[in-house]
Amino acid sequence: MKETNFKHTDIGLIPQDWELKTLGEIGSFSKGSGISRTDAATGDIPAVRYGELYTIHDNLIKEFGSHISKQVATTAKKLTKGDIVFTCSGETKEDIGKSAAFLYDCEAYAGGDLIILSPDKDYSPEYLGFTTNSKECKEQKAARGQGDAVVHISAREISTIQIPLPPTIDEQKRIAEALQNIDSLIEALDEQIAKKQAIKTGAMQQLLTAKTRLQGFTGEWKEIVLSKIATITIGEFVHKNKQNPNGLYPVYNGGITETGYYDDFNNTANKIVISARGAAGYINKVERPYWAGNSSYSVGIINKEFDWIYIYYFMKSKQETLTENRQQGGGVPAVNKNQITDFVIFCPPTLAEQRAIAEVLSNMDAEIQAMQEERNKYALIKQGMMQELLTGKIRI
Numbered sequence: 001m002k003e004t005n006f007k008h009t010d011i012g013l014i015p016q017d018w019e020l021k022t023l024g025e026i027g028s029f030s031k032g033s034g035i036s037r038t039d040a041a042t043g044d045i046p047a048v049r050y051g052e053l054y055t056i057h058d059n060l061i062k063e064f065g066s067h068i069s070k071q072v073a074t075t076a077k078k079l080t081k082g083d084i085v086f087t088c089s090g091e092t093k094e095d096i097g098k099s100a101a102f103l104y105d106c107e108a109y110a111g112g113d114l115i116i117l118s119p120d121k122d123y124s125p126e127y128l129g130f131t132t133n134s135k136e137c138k139e140q141k142a143a144r145g146q147g148d149a150v151v152h153i154s155a156r157e158i159s160t161i162q163i164p165l166p167p168t169i170d171e172q173k174r175i176a177e178a179l180q181n182i183d184s185l186i187e188a189l190d191e192q193i194a195k196k197q198a199i200k201t202g203a204m205q206q207l208l209t210a211k212t213r214l215q216g217f218t219g220e221w222k223e224i225v226l227s228k229i230a231t232i233t234i235g236e237f238v239h240k241n242k243q244n245p246n247g248l249y250p251v252y253n254g255g256i257t258e259t260g261y262y263d264d265f266n267n268t269a270n271k272i273v274i275s276a277r278g279a280a281g282y283i284n285k286v287e288r289p290y291w292a293g294n295s296s297y298s299v300g301i302i303n304k305e306f307d308w309i310y311i312y313y314f315m316k317s318k319q320e321t322l323t324e325n326r327q328q329g330g331g332v333p334a335v336n337k338n339q340i341t342d343f344v345i346f347c348p349p350t351l352a353e354q355r356a357i358a359e360v361l362s363n364m365d366a367e368i369q370a371m372q373e374e375r376n377k378y379a380l381i382k383q384g385m386m387q388e389l390l391t392g393k394i395r396i
Contacts (some may be wrong), residue, residue: 004395006120011136014164015392023132024159027119031155032085034075035068043069046075046106049242050087050113059129060180061085068109072186076109077116082125083109084117084132089152094152097141097158101129115155125170128177131163134390164391174396175389182382189375193368200364204317207357208344212355219349227341229303230311233275234337235292236266252286253293265289272299272312274322280335281322285312297340306347308355313361314345 006013009020035047046064048057053139056065068076079085079102086099102108103125110116118130131137144157166172210221226232235252240260243251247261254275269289274297285308291299299315301308310318322340326333348354388394 004047004392009162009164011140011162011164012074012391013393015166015395017167018392019165019167021165022159023117023161023163024219026123026128026163027117028085028154028238029159030077030116030118031088031112032110032114032116033112035066035072035109038282039068039072039111040066042072043067045070045073046104046108047073047111048070048079048085048108049111050089053085053087053098053100053114054090056083059100059133059183060126061100061102061104062107066111066237073107073109076111077114078116079108079110079116081105082119083110084119084125084128084174086117086132086153086158088115088154088158089113089150090145091151093142093145093151094138096145096153096159097120097132097138097349099129099132101125106352115153115158117158122169123165123373124172126180127166127172128163130176130179130386131390132161134163134386136391137161137163143254144193158366165289166392171395178389178396179382179385182378182385186375186378186382189371189378193371193375193391195362196368196371200361200368203364204313206261208314208317210348214353217348217350217356222349224306224347225341225347226299226315226343226345227389228312229301229306229345230296231300231302231341232337233292233298233300235294235296235298238291241270241324249289249291250285250286250295251291253295254282257284259293264289267292267298267300270308272298272301272308272315273297274299274315274335274340277332277334280326281319281324283312283316283319283322285309297335297337299340305351306345307354307358307361308350309358310347311345313358314347315343 004015007016035049045068048065049066052065084099086097090096140161145151145153151283172252243260243262246262247263249262249265250258251260251262252273253259267290269287271286273286274283276297277295301311322335327336
């Protein structure tokens with residue numbers, strides 16, 4: 001790697017020998033068409049729909065979420081290898097104009113709400129796939145987005161976006177290759193995490209149903225209603241303005257994850273948290289004192305014959321019994337307290353076996369968490385690499 005001299009431009013510093021060009025200067029634009037949700041699985045011809053730019057495709061199109069029939073293809077826009085596909089509608093200005101490069105030499109089509117840039121041959125489509133999602137490009141897209149509830153951006157507006165370009169296509173390709181390499185590392189970690197999660201799911205299905213017993217344990221399992229062994233309470237509302245980002249105690253206003261921090265707690269450690277409204281029925285465990293908001297139930301196991309972490313894993317394995325049976329109170333999905341108090345737990349006969357099962361599953365969770373942290377570390381490294389490589393701060 002080598003350092004270089006820089007010059008000031010409208011989008012910040014770039015190397016002296018790099019150019020600043022608008023997207024309109026490097027190719028021509030067209031629009032996608034057709035391909036509704038019901039069309040997405042009508043055949044075997046690959047297709048790209050605008051929502052998939054947010055869920056499947058990240059910088060480069062590597063797989064297809066839709067496959068259409070020949071009849072549907074007649075109303076869609078055919079893609080050419082090297083095209084850059086942009087979304088022209090979205091929910092926020094920050095996400096508008098999400099893009100990805102189409103690198104396949106095959107028949108494929110783009111649906112509606114997509115804008116296609118067909119660049120000249122002097123540019124690396126891989127490089128364009130990454131640079132059109134850079135921080136500098138995102139800021140320009142956001143500034144051009146129109147609307148509030150639904151944000152739109154036009155081909156004309158996208159054509160005015162400026163991007164920095166290395167002087168040779170070879171340098172563009174080297175930059176893209178470096179970013180693709182770290183992408184491959186992240187994808188490999190994602191695959192490993194998915195495999196570990198599948199193994200854990202299988203272990204839960206076996207260990208929490210007595211289909212598989214850990215060595216040394218025997219005896220009949222029993223069923224117990226949750227309310228017989230636990231306290232179940234709803235939390236208390238605390239306004240966001242009163243929360244403190246530097247507070248000592250996490251706030252759970254729902255069971256999925258922490259929503260903030262506070263200077264006080266209303267629950268001691270080692271509780272099961274269940275979201276009461278909105279994303280209702282989701283279950284988490286909290287191993288430190290915390291503040292439960294008024295959209296969270298807290299479950300505290302008070303019977304010493306039962307291990308609270310085992311109870312958590314059993315309830316987590318049956319989470320769909322809550323999420324699939326939500327009540328629609330005033331249009332907001334909700335879980336009522338009776339659904340939790342009547343929850344039936346299937347338990348080993350001894351506390352020792354409960355704890356042994358909980359330990360196996362906890363160790364699996366710890367391994368998955370470590371892998372997720374490593375994956376997140378590389379995702380941050382990738383962000384830094386994009387910022388450095390796509391602005392020429394580091395040359396390769």
